[in-house]
Amino acid sequence: MKRSLGARTVLLPAPVLVVGTYDKEGRPNVMTVAWGGICCSNPPCVDIALRKATYTYQSILDRKAFTVHVTPEKYLTEADYFGIVSGRDVDKFAATGLTAAGSETVDAPYIKEFPFVLECSLREVVELGLHTQFIGEIMDVKVDEDVLDDRGLPDVGRIKPTVMVPEIRKYYGFGERLGNVFVVGRKLRDK
Amino acid sequence: MKRSLGARTVLLPAPVLVVGTYDKEGRPNVMTVAWGGICCSNPPCVDIALRKATYTYQSILDRKAFTVHVTPEKYLTEADYFGIVSGRDVDKFAATGLTAAGSETVDAPYIKEFPFVLECSLREVVELGLHTQFIGEIMDVKVDEDVLDDRGLPDVGRIKPTVMVPEIRKYYGFGERLGNVFVVGRKLRDK
Numbered sequence: 001m002k003r004s005l006g007a008r009t010v011l012l013p014a015p016v017l018v019v020g021t022y023d024k025e026g027r028p029n030v031m032t033v034a035w036g037g038i039c040c041s042n043p044p045c046v047d048i049a050l051r052k053a054t055y056t057y058q059s060i061l062d063r064k065a066f067t068v069h070v071t072p073e074k075y076l077t078e079a080d081y082f083g084i085v086s087g088r089d090v091d092k093f094a095a096t097g098l099t100a101a102g103s104e105t106v107d108a109p110y111i112k113e114f115p116f117v118l119e120c121s122l123r124e125v126v127e128l129g130l131h132t133q134f135i136g137e138i139m140d141v142k143v144d145e146d147v148l149d150d151r152g153l154p155d156v157g158r159i160k161p162t163v164m165v166p167e168i169r170k171y172y173g174f175g176e177r178l179g180n181v182f183v184v185g186r187k188l189r190d191k
Numbered sequence: 192m193k194r195s196l197g198a199r200t201v202l203l204p205a206p207v208l209v210v211g212t213y214d215k216e217g218r219p220n221v222m223t224v225a226w227g228g229i230c231c232s233n234p235p236c237v238d239i240a241l242r243k244a245t246y247t248y249q250s251i252l253d254r255k256a257f258t259v260h261v262t263p264e265k266y267l268t269e270a271d272y273f274g275i276v277s278g279r280d281v282d283k284f285a286a287t288g289l290t291a292a293g294s295e296t297v298d299a300p301y302i303k304e305f306p307f308v309l310e311c312s313l314r315e316v317v318e319l320g321l322h323t324q325f326i327g328e329i330m331d332v333k334v335d336e337d338v339l340d341d342r343g344l345p346d347v348g349r350i351k352p353t354v355m356v357p358e359i360r361k362y363y364g365f366g367e368r369l370g371n372v373f374v375v376g377r378k379l380r381d382k
Contacts, residue, residue, distance in 0.1 A: 002308075003339060004295075005332040009235045010345060011309065012261045012352035013204050013365070014228060034372075037205060037228040038357060039240040040319035044200045047238065047324070049230040070203050076369055080376030096379060104195075117193075118202065126317060128231035128326065133238070135319065141196040148194060153359050154201060161203035162369060163354060166229060168344050169373065173366030174204070178267055178353060181225075181360035185271030188287060 010167040018079050019048055020067035020100075020109045020117075021059035028100035028109035029087030031056045032079045034164045035131060036068065044138040046118055049131040055087040060122060060134055065106035068136075070116040073160040073173055080171075105139035115144035115159055201358040209270050210239055211258035211291075211300045211308075212250035219291035219300035220278030222247045223270045225355045226322060227259065235329040237309055240322040246278040251313060251325055256297035259327075261307040264351040264364055271362075296330035306335035306350055 014034040021029055035049035046068055050057050060066050071079040078096045085092065093100050099112040103119045110117045120136025147158040156174055163172045178184075205225040212220055226240035237259055241248050251257050262270040269287045276283065284291050290303040294310045301308045311327025338349040347365055354363045369375075 001336045002333040003336050003343070005334055005343070007235050007329050008332055009229045009232050009237075009329065010332060011206065011208075011229050011237065011259070012307070012345065012347065012350065013206055013354050015202065015204055017202075035229050035231070038200045038202050038226050039238065039317075039324050040226070040322040041200050042321040043319075044198050045319050045322075046200075046202065047230065068202070073369060077375050077379060080370070080372065080374070081379035082376070084373055084376050084380050116203070124317060124319070126315060126326070128234075128236050128315070130233040131231040131236075133230050133326075135317070135324075138198050138200065141199055141201060142193040143196055145192045145194050152194070152196070154203065154356075156203065156356060156359070156361070156363065159203065163204050163365060164372060165345075165347060168347070169371055170347070171369040171372060171375070172347065173369055174354060175364030175366035178264060178362040178364055179271070181271065181355060181362060182275055183271070184268050184362070185273070185275050188268060188272035189275050 008167060012165055013163040014166050016071040016079055016162045016164045017048060018069040018071055018082055019056055021056050022063050022109060023059045024062055028093060029055060030082050030092055030111060032083035034166055039135060045135050046120060046138055047133050047135045049133045051131055063107045064122040065108040066120050066136060067103060067108045067110040068118040068120060069111055069114040071162045072115060073162055075114060076162055076171060115147045116154060117142050199358060203356055204354040205357050207262040207270055207353045207355045208239060209260040209262055209273055210247055212247050213254055213300060214250045215253055219284060220246060221273050221283055221302060223274035225357055230326060236326050237311060237329055238324050238326045240324045242322055254298045255313040256299040257311050257327060258294060258299045258301040259309040259311060260302055260305040262353045263306060264353055266305060267353050267362060306338045307345060308333050
């Protein structure tokens with residue numbers, strides 16, 4: 001039997017994405033969002049959704065660029081903090097001791113200590129209600145050498161990315177490897 | 192040192208979402224997508240992105256509705272299969288022995304055996320390139336009674352949702368619980 005939970009925003013998994021921007025004065029800021037993900041393969045695009053009240057909202061409109069960091073377990077405390085306080089009131093880099101670096105491809109900063117970052121150029125703005133969706137074209141992906149596998153792709157075991165469950169408001173790690181995409185289902189196709 | 196991987200669609204985690212639609216003749220179909228997630232809290236909205244070549248693409252435009260299922264580990268083989276074959280060629284319900292049920296709130300089917308489903312009414316269509324993003328307003332969330340916790344919210348331990356890593360093309364389970372959202376970061380705010 002299914003129970004109706006009403007119209008609400010629970011979905012599993014949600015990511016834990018840290019968005020980096022420069023404000024009008026060129027100060028680097030970061031905030032954490034759970035509403036986001038890849039939305040187009042070619043050109044490669046990623047979407048994030050923000051409330052208008054956030055400090056990052058205006059920075060993205062001003063600079064037409066942002067970065068998106070994957071949150072590793074190691075920096076979960078910092079990422080959660082980035083979602084609690086506003087860049088209007090606090091220098092989040094100073095407060096956490098993390099280092100802002102300038103992206104090479106877009107007008108946005110990234111966190112040097114975070115191992116995985118997408119550099120994005122603003123492409124679409126979709127007004128939805130409380131949240132506005134920003135779609136960015138991914139201009140480059142930068143990853144720390146020491147979390148790459150021997151094919152040069154991000155290694156989940158070394159990054160240890162985190163997962164979020166909205167409404168339930170809990171963070172989780174990645175679990176066991178379950179199989180390969182477009183492989184585990186073949187037995188149903190070929191039966 | 193960071194290495195530049197170029198403009199590509201790798202992000203961790205991506206979800207494993209099964210999208211349900213009726214075609215023009217009213218036949219239920221399902222396909223699996225990794226590009227999707229919540230994008231607005233109020234009204235509650237979810238986005239999914241599809242290639243125009245998919246059978247589901249036209250069905251969403253025709254019916255202005257779709258469902259979004261979370262993929263539990265138990266049905267990962269079926270979900271992967273739903274991404275390998277097209278509803279143009281195969282009745283995926285017959286092939287897997289799963290049961291199509293009609294949503295109460297929107298003109299789309301859902302898979303009775305999948306424990307967690309969002310019922311969505313089409314709201315925005317954003318053309319991006321190879322993929323088109325469909326944004327749906329969540330009209331209801333339906334969850335199996337036996338995967339709800341004592342507060343009536345989905346229980347991760349009972350659903351066992353899956354996670355996908357694009358480009359690396361691997362599925363993972365959920366891992367260890369790491370903490371509470373807007374709680375683990377407080378020690379940085381309050382220090």
